[in-house]
Amino acid sequence: MKKRISIMTIVVGVLAASFASSPAPAHADIVWDHWQQAESLVARGNKAEAVSHWQFLANHYASIGDWENTALFYGKLDSYFDAIGDYDQAIHYYELENEYWLKAGRDWGAVKLQRADQIRTTVELYRQERDQSTIRELALPSSGKLAKFEPAYGTYLGIYSEQDPKVGNMFTKTEAVYGKKHAIYLAYAHWGQSFPAMYAKRAKDADGALQIAWEPDDGLDPVEDGAYLRKWAQEAKAAGIPIFLRFAGEMNGAWVKWHGNPAQYIAKFRMLHDVFAAEAPNVAMVWSPGDVPANDIDPYYPGDAYVDWVGVSLYIEPYENGDPSLPSMLATSNVERLTRLYNTYSDRKPLMLSETGVPHYQHAAGEDFTEWAKLNLQRLYEIMPYKYPRLKAITYFNVNQGMNNAKNDYSLSSSSDIQNYYSKLIANPYLLSKVSDSAQPVDRVGYVPVDADHQSFTKKTKFVPFIKIPEVYIGKVEYILNGRLTATQTELPYGLELRAGEVPEGSVLQIRVLNKSGKQVSLRTFGVSSQVSVDIDGKDQVFEQAPAIVNGSTLTPLRAIFEAMGATVEYEAATRTVNAKKGGTTVRLTLDQKTVYVNGKAMQLEEPARLVNGYTLAPARFVGETFGGKVAWDGSSRTVTIATK
Template sequence: MKMNKRIGILSLAVGIMTAGIVQSPAPARADIVWDHWTQAEALQAAGNSKAAVPHWQYLTNYYASTGDWENAALFSGKLDAYFDALGDYDQAIYYYEQENKYWVNAGKDWGAVKLQRADQIRTTVELYREENNESIVQQLSDPKGAQLAKFEPAYGTYLGVYSEQDPKVGNIFTKMASEYGKKHAIYLAYAHWGQSFPATYAKRAKEAGGALQIAWEPDDGLDPVADGAYLRNWAREAKVAGIPIFLRFAGEMNGAWVKWHGNPAQYIAKFRMLHDVFAAEAPNVAMVWSPGDVPANDIDPYYPGDAYVDWVGVSLYIEPYENGDPSLPSMLATSNVERLTRLYNTYASRKPLMLSETGVPHYSHSADEDYTEWAKLNLQRLYEIMPYKYPRLKAITYFNVDQGMASAKNDYSLSTSSEIQSYYKQLIANPYLLSEVKDASKPADHIGYVPIDAEHQAFTKGTRIIPFIKIPEVYIGKVEYLLNGRVIASQTSLPYGLDLKAGDVPEGSVLQLRIMNKAGQQVALRTFGISSQVSVDINGAVQKFEQAPVIVNGSTFTPLRAIFEAMGAKVDYEAATRTVTATKGTTTVKLTLDQTTVYVNGKATQLEEPARLVNGYTLAPARFVGETFGGIVNWNGTSRTVTITTK
């Protein structure tokens, strides 16, 4: 039929990437489809894309219902482009994701760039807060049902750096502390298959009290990589170095720009062979499997297997322009945070992750443009948001280089800008960013970070809140905090954080963030539940309870057994009579749940509120619990803290 031929030709015209002529609809339906198609084309040509939208929606749904995924994807592309240009980002994201789904159904990866654009225009508002309860922090940071990997910290993130091209440091790693205010845990060096072990770099890392990450690259491909005298000697020298070594063999193997790309089976065999050699010769070496974050679809086929990988790494960079080329689309709206999501979700339950190489340029040589504000925004995300959002991200190695050669694109250097250097020093001062590699290490202040979500709303004493905010306009004008409907803070500079005291946050509070862009327009309003809990200090030591204290009828109830035992008393419970007996020295206390009469050495005394069972734990009024065995009890309303001082 002539109609069939016309529809087939138009399918090719609209779907220029399709593999061939698609099967046309049944004749009775063809006229309807053709009408929608021609009307949409005419309206778009006349500059009336708004009126074309219903036709594109019809065509998208029609082709999806018939399994013609390529045409469904192409008409979804019309819709996502329209809504993106209109600034209706929620609708644009919907159609970008739908277009990608249709391309996947068609067996093609052409939707990847559309997902990238969806992430660029997606508004994200997340909150993270300090948490001083190690058990809560480690529940998020620990591997599920497995031991920590070699050199993995219990929680916290190792600081790493490639400094050889930094004029202030070079490969004298001891200078990092004086130039940047803190020594780093890992120093990066590059080595090439066939060359000797980089002993000088290992020596200097040892002098700086650090570990070494070695990017070992087989420049002639994988064929020469074999077990033999060269490899065995190299491994033995690694052992002699006497420091932790993270060996990143043939990284970015998923990218066609390296000579070891293209044969996953060969790559896996070589990686496994190296693992076995170093396990035998150099137990101080941790094997790091490290793809690039793109192309994502080529990552998993190269994975050598859990038994052969100690750490999963990734090379992850962002830049103002795609491939550093100002003639290509702007990448300013791309966040480094989301770039890690896929790899993290795939591997973090099995292995710790590291950013083997990462960088944020503050200057584009190719465009001759300064991006200091953008760089600071993304450095803050790199060092404050990513370790909190991804608690098993256990190392970050910064690529501290100004690409100042003739073909230069970007300046990632920390020292060529005094503002960037100062800001980096400020960021890495956080104890959560670790300066020494050792098994099960922790931040010196034992403070971690958790998301403010349904399971982590409550805090004790006080907390620091750090938001992750990403808006399509990129730059944030102002962040307002509202607590229970009242504005309590307004922030206009990074990190847009907030300090809260427990006494200001009753149980069941509502915290809202109102986000404005640089033009002063509200672009987001997000709501979070938040609460504070009563804390108890005994002789200056913060007590950790499985059941937190609660306030009932204005009285503070604290866990009876835990506090009595912390004060040196012996506690027994008789289930039949629901009676608690506690003894310390010559003092014996007996009380029965839900009764106000308490006996101290046989003498009755009355409580204003009786002891009671809460979630299986006996709680009693705090002052009674603290004073029963001679303690002095005080209450700090600002931090909502009961302090007990024993005599």
Template sequence: MIQFHSKRILIFKLKKIFLLVLTSTITLTSVPTLVNADSWWDLEMKANRTADEGKMNEAAPLLARLVEHFANEGTIGGWTNAALYSKQLGKYYESVKDYSNAVHYYEIENNYWLNAGNDWGAEDWYRAQELSMTLDIYVSTDNPVYIENVSTSKQGKLAKFEPESGLYLGMYSETDPGMGNNFYLSKSIYGKNHAIYLAYSPYDGDFPKRYADNAKKAGAGTGIQIALEPSNGLDEVKDDSHLRKWARDAKSVGIPIFLRFASEMNGNWVVWHGDTEKYIEKFRLISKVMKEEAPNVAMVWSPNDVPRYSMSTYYPGDSFVDWVGINMYTMPYRDGQPALPEYGTSPVERLDEVYRLYADRKPIMISETGVAHKTNRDGKSHTDWAVENLDRLYEVIPKKYPRVKAITYFNQNMTTRESLNDYLLRDDPLMLAAYKSIISNSYYLDKIETGAKPDVQIGYMKAENDVRFRKQVRIVPYIRIPEVFIGKVEYMLNGSAIKSQTHAPYSLELNAGDVPEGSKLQVNVYDQAGKQVNTKIITLSSDVSVDIDGNELRAEQPLIIREGRTLVPIRTIFEAIGAQVTWDQTNMMATGSKNGIVIRFRIGDQVAERDGETVYQETPAELVNGNTMAPVRFVGEALGGKVEWDGTTRTVKILKSDSPGSITFTKVGNMCFLAKILQFLKYLFT
């Protein structure tokens, strides 16, 4: 709820004043109880004096000793002092680009604040994540079982309105001067309709029917997200005629509604913050009434990304929540303050806590998000940084967070209030172009329907060890470096550079024919100064695939290669071609028939039969995991099909024939000499 960021600014300023006072008072009141208390006091005075003189390189080791000393006290005062000095060290090490130490001190600062009963270290914890070096490699897959497993809850059931895979595209457009609430204009402006449109509504007001009417005009499958805000406090929320009428009015519009009641409850800038028991009671009440009165309403529980550690204390329970949301923004300055830069190389870490806690059982919605390309406070443009982060946000989600099923972009220029950030896409041509390009992917769904999925289903697996793929693979790295911008990402295959990328998502596409068995793919990350800052190597191999009339053959038993020949499970390929298949266990023989043609294979025998005639296979049939495997070319041609080889994607292509065909012997391969002669004679006289 970006409307309350002005309160966050005030709270932040008050907190800074409080911490300055706290530094002096707690330091005085938590005098060490050790025998050498005077020496610790002298050390603290020396450290502070040296730091005040600007000699932080000399003060740092002294402050580090103080951190350890105060932490070992095991008291609230000790942990508070340890947190304050850890923060000071984190800031110093970040300023001199010693990121390893900066991460260390930011993280322990957060831990000390938690020990002291506060969550004041959350922002610095996030900063630590931004400064950490991360390089994960994701590879594409069209395996439907894998995609279903990572996209579905552990219960195996879809929530209300949840798509099977992909995510709903959403937008807040009310203050977009070119669109407003005319949702039907979305396609002409952004190249695509949005599935969800955001509306804010006070709890004591009527149901916002005009938004629902506008959603209907945008077409079937369009819904709205309503941020219902009890601005007069939680006590106004009662099971009364007002709430019941609101729910019945919601039902009457007949479109999908995502109801986000009292969001950002974990932030002290909203009036419904603080009393967790009352909040849970009121959320459950709203959920109960909606279930009774408005079956087209899905309940969304949506904390803010910070403070992160208190959010779970407000969770109403699984039976009252359909979707779990999160509000998160990416901006150059924290709360619009140029003195508080928030530049980082990835905004997505703010999803981690909610995803870790709830994604295994609830679909995740990014209820509000925006990337500021300009701050009206200093008038500076941050286009390059904003485009980079917009790409990262939307590109990383399908790979790293497949349970995120909806995202709503906050499309507004905050020109006169709060953080003064400009999130409006049309205010920057490059941002608008980037957004249009990103959402053109079918992964971003433009209609709400339970069980919906993209036209082309592609999932992504994190590459841990050996990676195998068929036909083609897309490789997308997830990168975090301490610097604002990534210079380039370089790809090397078996020691040779094959491609460099300088813009997100830094991806690479490879064909199966380009990747020999056991290839080594190395990914190198460089900063803008040209220094290599991270690297990772994975083993990459490609498999042969089989297409029958353009459809890929899927088999539980993988294809195998013998002496350069591709062997396939004959039951799978026979049935795909439309042939009947039987198995004779006594004689270890498989029989297939189609259109009057009968062929027989005996395990281990290079001789096969076609309509009673002896023919020779390039490679004998064999039994693998209970499956009879035979050369794919022989099987395809023996039943009258045409067989071709695509070396680029390592694909055997079979074109079926509905009429009996003649067997061809275009490859003799490694057959024995006698087999070659017999086959040649048969070729001459048939």
């Protein structure tokens, strides 16, 4: 609050100075008249009529290069439109205000951008994907090379449990309490203390890895290469488990003693990297700032050669700084808080949420926020891993701060409702329970955004929407498929499963969102489609060219299926003829002709074979039965099954 007052004081001073300057511009009287009229209207409680005057003044000051006053009047406009609930206009002016503060060399618009994100309506859609090349491509860095301990896709499940009364530091209890093993356990260590061998052993007993937050409480000066560090590194190696070493995290925040000297920080981090590279190859170096203040993150980056993973401490809470007397932060989403860091580093490094939490109770206010916590827990464990496929680990800060006379209850087990909901969310195989190089979910299922490149699916798929509205709490979500209301949800977690037979090519899925008052706040349209799939002896086939339905006939890739059934295939380009053979059976067909020959005997196809993107497609029943297979069609999943045994 003090910062805001000081900003406004400075800005008003700038404004006054602009009118007191001499000589005055020729139209100074007009400008002054608009300014006085706006002030008079506001004083009479008529802000709506002041809008045109503020717009005039903002445009005027922008035209003469007075960026401070331009930002000031855009600030009046964004506050007005926010107050009356015209959020699109408010966002427009918040962004303009920030733009002109930046032109003025100020970062004062950052808080306004945060507010713009809070009131921005977002409806995005993600779906399951089984094609391995598609999933892996989205989850890879541009170099194509995975980092140390990085999964091919999926997100490691991590937890800090020492203050959880149901788990403590007995990590083997985690599965019994939450229904699933966790991949990473978090422990804190301090420079000068010995390696936390007990925590490493208990992580090993739980078949897990250890994240160590190593904090130089006396600052960076004592951090030197010597006997203490070498012994610590050797004991880390002897632990025999993967270790994610998060040295001096949140270095961009003035609340830690190792803040303030980026050059020194970088030198110490690089030195540690070199020591552990030599002494403990089972240690991955994690560089982990806080997500705020954002403008002080990049100067501390040690460089790609010294960082294995980029982490971040990212928390959301109902009130700013946990203080109920400060503005509500309920509209803040954890999803957008990661965007800047992700866009900056994910192309080079895997990301982890080194610490994160969502409180369900606020001690200072004595308020329960269970519904809000559930909303953001779903975003944390479903939306963020799908939206950010390079987010490869999430470590939850499982602490009830009320036990320390603090502000928020992040604990998962202090509320049975939250504990059960968390267990339900993490049951998803995409959240990984074991750290290993190139790990992947046991069901081999990933997630992709529903966009122009990822509309089609096979068999069945789960759709998961990310929905955020200015009113925070969602009243109802309706799913409308090809004009028909298919499903309605009023409770978390949101999501919809559809079978391929329900979604023909060129389908349209609409998501209608209503707030708690029953008012529609968004209607978003997505193109969706399904493809025919082929199973041979129970194994799902993956084709370079997908099957297609033409004139009511299902056409499938001929060569791929024939070869999967053990036949040899040759193509004569000059005559556009395909010859295939298996045992004593021969097949000869010509593209775009219905007549085919099996063992020299002519027969007619319901639809001729044809070339599609360089691949020969032919009717599924003919392709499957020619060499003795039994063919069946499942319309609900649009699946051709071929049994050869």
